[in-house]
Structure formats: C-alpha cells, structure tokens
Amino acid sequence: MTDIAENAPGFRFDNSYARLPERFHARLDPTPVSAPGLIRVNHALAIELGLDADALAASSDILAGNRVPQGAEPLAQAYAGHQFGNFVPQLGDGRAILLGEVIDREGRRRDIQLKGSGPTPFSRNGDGRAALGPVLREFIVSEAMHALGIPTTRALAAVTTGEFVRRDRMLPGAVLTRVAASHIRVGTFQYFAVRGDLEALRLLVDHVIARHYPDLAVVENPALALLGAVAERQASLVARWMHVGFIHGVMNTDNVTVSGETIDFGPCAFMEAFNVNTVFSSIDEQGRYAFGNQGGIANWNIARFAETLLPPIDDDADKAIAAATGVVQDFGARFRDHWLGGMRAKLGLATAEDGDLALVQALLAAMQQNGADYTLTFRRLASLLGGGDVPRDLFIDPTAFDAWAEGWHARLDREGRAPAEVAAAMRAVNPAFIPRNHRVEQAIVAAERGGDFAPFERLMAILARPFDDQPDAADFAEPAPPGEEVRQTFCGT
Ligand code: AMP
Ligand code: MG
Numbered sequence: 001m002t003d004i005a006e007n008a009p010g011f012r013f014d015n016s017y018a019r020l021p022e023r024f025h026a027r028l029d030p031t032p033v034s035a036p037g038l039i040r041v042n043h044a045l046a047i048e049l050g051l052d053a054d055a056l057a058a059s060s061d062i063l064a065g066n067r068v069p070q071g072a073e074p075l076a077q078a079y080a081g082h083q084f085g086n087f088v089p090q091l092g093d094g095r096a097i098l099l100g101e102v103i104d105r106e107g108r109r110r111d112i113q114l115k116g117s118g119p120t121p122f123s124r125n126g127d128g129r130a131a132l133g134p135v136l137r138e139f140i141v142s143e144a145m146h147a148l149g150i151p152t153t154r155a156l157a158a159v160t161t162g163e164f165v166r167r168d169r170m171l172p173g174a175v176l177t178r179v180a181a182s183h184i185r186v187g188t189f190q191y192f193a194v195r196g197d198l199e200a201l202r203l204l205v206d207h208v209i210a211r212h213y214p215d216l217a218v219v220e221n222p223a224l225a226l227l228g229a230v231a232e233r234q235a236s237l238v239a240r241w242m243h244v245g246f247i248h249g250v251m252n253t254d255n256v257t258v259s260g261e262t263i264d265f266g267p268c269a270f271m272e273a274f275n276v277n278t279v280f281s282s283i284d285e286q287g288r289y290a291f292g293n294q295g296g297i298a299n300w301n302i303a304r305f306a307e308t309l310l311p312p313i314d315d316d317a318d319k320a321i322a323a324a325t326g327v328v329q330d331f332g333a334r335f336r337d338h339w340l341g342g343m344r345a346k347l348g349l350a351t352a353e354d355g356d357l358a359l360v361q362a363l364l365a366a367m368q369q370n371g372a373d374y375t376l377t378f379r380r381l382a383s384l385l386g387g388g389d390v391p392r393d394l395f396i397d398p399t400a401f402d403a404w405a406e407g408w409h410a411r412l413d414r415e416g417r418a419p420a421e422v423a424a425a426m427r428a429v430n431p432a433f434i435p436r437n438h439r440v441e442q443a444i445v446a447a448e449r450g451g452d453f454a455p456f457e458r459l460m461a462i463l464a465r466p467f468d469d470q471p472d473a474a475d476f477a478e479p480a481p482p483g484e485e486v487r488q489t490f491c492g493t
Helices: 002-006 043-048 053-057 132-147 186-194 198-212 214-218 222-243 291-313 317-346 356-369 374-385 398-415 419-427 437-450 454-463 471-477
Strands: 025-027 037-041 075-077 081-083 086-088 096-103 109-115 154-166 170-180
Touching (some): 037 454, 043 154, 053 154, 132 437, 186 291, 198 214, 198 291, 437 454, 454 471
Antiparallel strands (some): 025 075, 037 154, 075 096
C-alpha cells in the first residue's frame, strides 16, 4: 500500500484546474524548507475534507512543501488585477502553490493551497515566502470569520519553516495551508481579457459555472448570469463584513473571489470604536478601502469583472455593454438590501418598516460621535431586554444612547415579540468575540519572540464560539485598553 505511505493524510485529489490549458498556470513544486515544525492542524476542517487529521498533523513535511503527496499536481495560478485602482496585467501566485483539489464530505470541491511555499514564475522581486506573523493572522482571522458565519477561505494547518525571511527585519518563516472553494479571482478573468484571449475566457466562464454556479449552465446567457451571481455573492459578502465591523484593507480585484469567499487577510482588521472612515492598512494612504467605502469598492470591482465578460455575454458589443451595465448599476441596491437586512437583525427586528434605515443610521451616528465600540454596543443591546450590562456606558455622552433607545423600544413594541425571544435572536447575530487587533498582536508577538503559541491557541478557542458568553474570557470581549490600541496594520509581504 505505497499510496497510503506517500499520502498518509488521505488527500483524494481530483485537479480540475490543472486540466485547464497550460497558459492558466505554471507547474512547479514547492521549495523545501530546512526544518518544518507543526504549529496547528485544524482537526474539524481536516475531517470535513475527508482527511485523517492525526496523519495530517504528523505530515509537517507535506504541509511545509518538502514532500508532495501522491495525486497532487502543484501549480501557481496566473492572474492579473487592479491594485489600488491601477491595473497590473500580470500578478499570479508569487508565494503560493495549489497542490490540487479534493471533494469534501458534502461533495464540495475544495482547493488545497500552500502559502509561503517558495518562489514561482510570478514572484517578481518577492521571495515567495511568508512570515510567521501574517500566517498566524490569517489563521486567526479566517477561522474567526468562519465561526461568525461569513463565507471565507479556511486555514487547514500552519507550520514553521526553521528559516528566516527578510522584511523590515528578519522574521521567522511559516507556511499556511489554505482551503478555498477555489482561488479564482476577478483578476483571473482580467488576465485573459487583457490578452484578448477569448477562448480562455470562455473556458474560465464554463469552469467557474460548473464549479460554483452549476444552475447557470443551462440558462440562456450563462456569462451574463454569472456576472449577476457573482455580484449577488459579493454584495452579500461585503454587507456581512460590515455587520461585524470587518475592514478587509486590500480590496484589489486580485483579492476578490468569484466564489464569494473572503480571501487574503493581509492588513485586515476589526473596527473597535465605530467610525465609517476607519482605515488600518499602512499602505492605504487615501483611505480607498476604508470601512464605509467597502460597498462602493465592491461595486467598482464588479464593474471591472463585467468588462472582462463583455465578449462572452454578446458578440454585439453594444448589446453586451447594455446588459452588463444593468447588473453593475443594480449592485448598489443589492448591497444596501443585504446591509439593511443584516442591520435589522442586529437590532432584533423581524419585519421591515420604512423608518428602519433612519433608525440604524441614527444609532451609528451616535456611536461615531461618542466613540462607542461597535461590537459591544450591539451585543449589549440585547441586555436591555433583560439582564447584563447595558450599552449606554460605552458612549461618551450616554444620553445620546438613551435618546436613540426610546425610538428603538417603540419600534420593537410595534412588532410585539417576546423580549426573551428577541434577545436570543440578537445574541445569535451580534458576536461577543471578534479578533480584536491587540489580541491578535499579542498572539503573534508571543509566537515570534518566544515560540510561545499558547496565546494563539487560547485566542483560537475563544473565537471558535463568538456568539457564546464565555465568562472566563470576558476580557477578550473588551476593546484594547489605553496604550494597547492597534492603529495600523501591515501587509507583511
Ligand atoms: P497580495 O498583496 O497578498 O494580494 O499579493 C499581491 C501580489 O504580490 C500577488 O501576485 C502575490 O503573489 C505577490 N506577492 C506577495 N508577497 C509575495 C512574496 N513574498 N513573494 C512573491 N510574491 C509575493
Ligand atoms: Mg492577494
């Protein structure tokens, strides 16, 4: 049984992307590292993928890229992208290698990718490596997003490399094993569109529909339907980010999946005190990707996606533009519907009234004026319906909250639902625990400086149950104490 010996975790690969023509990718193996050391295996995810989790944990060599498991067909994917509004015709996987795809226990196809696995033909001047800090950040935040119920790529495992990478200083290296519905991005379409490679575009449309939107295979205009479906998933996704205060930080088109999963946790961060203008990323000097701009940027990105689909939508350019423009123009309404729907749920509202938008905006305005913590304010609203801390103390001027709360109570009274029922519904959508930046930072620093992964493990355990009150972790629900606030995040690439 040599197969089992060479692929002990039991990856059953079926690599549809590798079967696409050569110009979609560059085939190469990961570059081995000197001393792989396991940080963590995500047991639940391993089981979901049909793997032997213990065997996976014993396979640091596979997770580091030192050994390629049987059935994998390693490759770097080609893609392009708009970075901060500027088009770059060739980006591609410069520090990631797709091992292949597996079908999970639910029958879903999932990519298995190593990130930080060495240089590729797309590395440009990069070293193809990842530092430990960004790997832990992605592990923590992507798994937290999943626990919050938000579509996202996942973290299957992380290993240290025993090597250092040069950034602004020398940092320990690591490799993350990332799992995604696929790694196909708006930028993948742009790569072929800018080259005028219509044949590749059509293959890509078919591939993405088969993989992510099988119902669209039989509609009259699959490319147009694909545009609408991706717009819908992105509108829903970005609205959900905003419901939990997530700021992606690099919403470039190469970081926008067509599956609708969140990808690329570089300088991302969760907002603490509510302010629509919040920016954490050190490289986002203009605030292009500020918290409150994310819906508009998602719309811009969908417009770029639409441009790539014009020829597949219709041979007649005018007809294609008219059809695609309709979808792009509808994005704003789609996004607002998703956003308002989620905000209603956060307020415990089960029905829709015309005044709801104004009610939501009035609370946000009061929060912004009074430095109120976004997550805690919503979590504590439920307490007003019985027991627990109340939100008013989170406001510099608590009477600003009191004034708003009168209208909210009146609105709830018109629905007439039992307070306990409303409170339970609110606690199920308003998390107690988010990956607060100073906690993420503490976990990273402990691991970087002393090889101490205990704070990382503790944080992972807390964030796995974001909607449960966890009395022994109450301090993890609190914003950063003065002096510990994280005001800036860095890509670290
Ligand atoms: P990102 O900012 O992570 O979305 O990456 C943008 C582009 O830069 C992608 O093509 C990456 O593959 C590439 N890149 C980022 N970091 C590195 C690195 N350390 N080595 C090589 N390429 C990189
Ligand atoms: Mg990226």
